[in-house]
Amino acid sequence: MDDVDHDLLAFMREAMGLTAAVKKGPRETGVLESARYIFDNSIDIALDRDSVVQAAESIYNSIRLKSYSTQTWSEHELHPKAKNENTLNFIFTMDVLNFSFWSEKSEDKRFSVVYNGKKYTGYWSLVALMNRALDEGIPITCPFFVSDPDICPDSLLEYVFRSDSEERIPLLQERITCLRESGMILCERYDGSFANCVREARHSASELIMRVADDFPCFRDEFRFEGRNVNFYKRAQILIAGLTDIWACFNSTSYGSFYDISSVTMFADYRVPVILHSMGCMMYAPKLEGHIRARKPIPSGHPWELQLRGTTIWCVELVRREIEKNHPGSKINAILIDFYLYDTAKVMEEQGEDMIPTHRTRSIWY
Numbered sequence: 001m002d003d004v005d006h007d008l009l010a011f012m013r014e015a016m017g018l019t020a021a022v023k024k025g026p027r028e029t030g031v032l033e034s035a036r037y038i039f040d041n042s043i044d045i046a047l048d049r050d051s052v053v054q055a056a057e058s059i060y061n062s063i064r065l066k067s068y069s070t071q072t073w074s075e076h077e078l079h080p081k082a083k084n085e086n087t088l089n090f091i092f093t094m095d096v097l098n099f100s101f102w103s104e105k106s107e108d109k110r111f112s113v114v115y116n117g118k119k120y121t122g123y124w125s126l127v128a129l130m131n132r133a134l135d136e137g138i139p140i141t142c143p144f145f146v147s148d149p150d151i152c153p154d155s156l157l158e159y160v161f162r163s164d165s166e167e168r169i170p171l172l173q174e175r176i177t178c179l180r181e182s183g184m185i186l187c188e189r190y191d192g193s194f195a196n197c198v199r200e201a202r203h204s205a206s207e208l209i210m211r212v213a214d215d216f217p218c219f220r221d222e223f224r225f226e227g228r229n230v231n232f233y234k235r236a237q238i239l240i241a242g243l244t245d246i247w248a249c250f251n252s253t254s255y256g257s258f259y260d261i262s263s264v265t266m267f268a269d270y271r272v273p274v275i276l277h278s279m280g281c282m283m284y285a286p287k288l289e290g291h292i293r294a295r296k297p298i299p300s301g302h303p304w305e306l307q308l309r310g311t312t313i314w315c316v317e318l319v320r321r322e323i324e325k326n327h328p329g330s331k332i333n334a335i336l337i338d339f340y341l342y343d344t345a346k347v348m349e350e351q352g353e354d355m356i357p358t359h360r361t362r363s364i365w366y
Ligand SMILES: Nc1nc2c(c(CN[C@H]3C=C[C@H](O)[C@@H]3O)cn2[C@@H]2O[C@H](COP(=O)(O)O)[C@@H](O)[C@H]2O)c(=O)[nH]1
Pocket: 072, 073, 098, 099, 100, 101, 102, 121, 122, 123, 124, 266, 267, 268, 269, 270, 271, 272, 338, 339, 342, 343, 346, 366
């Protein structure tokens, strides 16, 4: 066996794997099927058909009236404007860390980042702190840097995640672990560039989601519900949405073009269920509603939490189907509905509207 050419063997194995992948075609994510299964087996959350129909019409009208488009993503002052391979690493890093910003503290005490004289909380505090680090010459989006504790010790990362208020960033240690682990995998498998991973998915969004979930454990947002495996892939899906938007209208052959973008569902986390509940679309069993209103924690993977996530995805899908039925050709997909609902939920919260609180699940998944 000594004279076996191991390089040749490895090459052949890879070629056979690639051939198999090409023959099989892109993989499905199973997120929508998971959501439907959860909804069908849900005993604590129901959807109200009439409210879903009404919500669909009102969402459709607002999106049209406000000329709302997914390009609002790249228009935001903190999101990257350049379109090169570094931008891909920026979006990748951002979505490695894009989880759990909710706080029990008041607005002035909760984790915040002041950047260019403006104070950011929630999701925007993450984007702000990444920009802050890059401005200070700390290459937080470089996987070779973040995966090497000699040049990038924990103390430096703690500095990167520092707060401009009383509260520290939630799940700091988990963020450091996710950052280092995904950085190392990106270096080993993709030469340190997320662009290589995107290229290998050959313009299939579902293949890219599966590749990210397979290769990077911190994107493996998978659970068991009523005897079945269910997937949400929230951060992997929002990552694809970011790529799509920044490259929209840029070059149809570039990194952000996916022929199956409609297979991406909404991103199941803690904002959208709130607005769907306030629109009367999602209805909770009294015990669950009381628990959420009392701001009591729900452990990650608890049947309540899985029902909240799965039913939200299914509800947005019903809204999408309703819009498609009544306004054929409008091309409104789940990503656009999600962005619209997410942004609207935040505005409603700022205006002090009376809404159910966000459910309290601390996890790296969202
Ligand atoms: N479903 C959904 N969840 C989203 C986003 C975004 C980023 N949205 C911007 C990008 C384009 C849009 O136009 C938005 O302006 C963050 N999140 C999640 O929310 C949580 C943080 O929330 P808060 O504490 O309120 O800041 C956290 O889990 C984070 O992962 C979204 O769009 N949809």
